[in-house]
Amino acid sequence: MPLRFFFFFLFVAVLGPFPLAAEQAERAAPETEGRELVKLPPPIRDYMLEAMRDHLVALNELLDALSLGDFEQAGIVAESRLGLRSPEGEDAADIRKHLPRAMIEMDMALYEASGRFVEIAQDARNLDSATALDMVFAGLRDITDACVACHSGYRLR
Numbered sequence: 126m127p128l129r130f131f132f133f134f135l136f137v138a139v140l141g142p143f144p145l146a147a148e149q150a151e152r153a154a155p156e157t158e159g160r161e162l163v164k165l166p167p168p169i170r171d172y173m174l175e176a177m178r179d180h181l182v183a184l185n186e187l188l189d190a191l192s193l194g195d196f197e198q199a200g201i202v203a204e205s206r207l208g209l210r211s212p213e214g215e216d217a218a219d220i221r222k223h224l225p226r227a228m229i230e231m232d233m234a235l236y237e238a239s240g241r242f243v244e245i246a247q248d249a250r251n252l253d254s255a256t257a258l259d260m261v262f263a264g265l266r267d268i269t270d271a272c273v274a275c276h277s278g279y280r281l282r
């Protein structure tokens with residue numbers, strides 16, 4: 126076989142499958158998308174997404190406080206930004222009317238985890254640092270567990 130044909134076949138053999146694989150992945154996406162679509166009136170959906178972005182900012186502030194060893198501040202952030210007394214917590218009744226029951230329960234799980242974190246952060250101040258850190262990180266993991274559980278079940282768009 127002339128060398129240029131060899132390279133042509135090599136090219137086809139190596140690169141040929143890629144566009145096909147990409148097309149298949151694109152077509153397969155809706156079937157592998159297991160999350161339930163929750164249709165909300167656009168203003169409610171936008172409000173919820175804004176609250177979500179604020180959740181992430183709050184989580185970042187909580188980590189910032191922990192990185193400084195400031196458990197008290199971490200507890201304040203959890204209570205005021207991720208708990209029932211957060212701005213979203215107060216508006217929650219309006220939003221809940223539009224959400225499936227299981228999703229509301231997942232939202233409550235976040236508030237509960239945040240409430241537990243507040244208590245853990247308070248207790249941690251009286252413990253030696255290794256035990257305190259174990260407790261605080263387990264509490265933080267329970268908060269992010271609540272984020273992950275809902276995200277893997279639902280989407281808004």
Ligand code: HEC
Binds near residue numbers: 180184231271
């Ligand atoms: C009760 C359900 C629920 C909980 C709890 C939850 N989320 Fe969400 N979040 C959603 C849904 C639904 C979306 C939209 C996803 C989509 O449409 O693809 C979303 C979207 C987001 C987005 C993207 C916002 C945007 O503008 O695109 C961020 C960031 C986010 N969540 C952060 C968090 C964090 C951090 C937590 C936990 C502290 C959390 N969420 C807890 C349901 C939840």
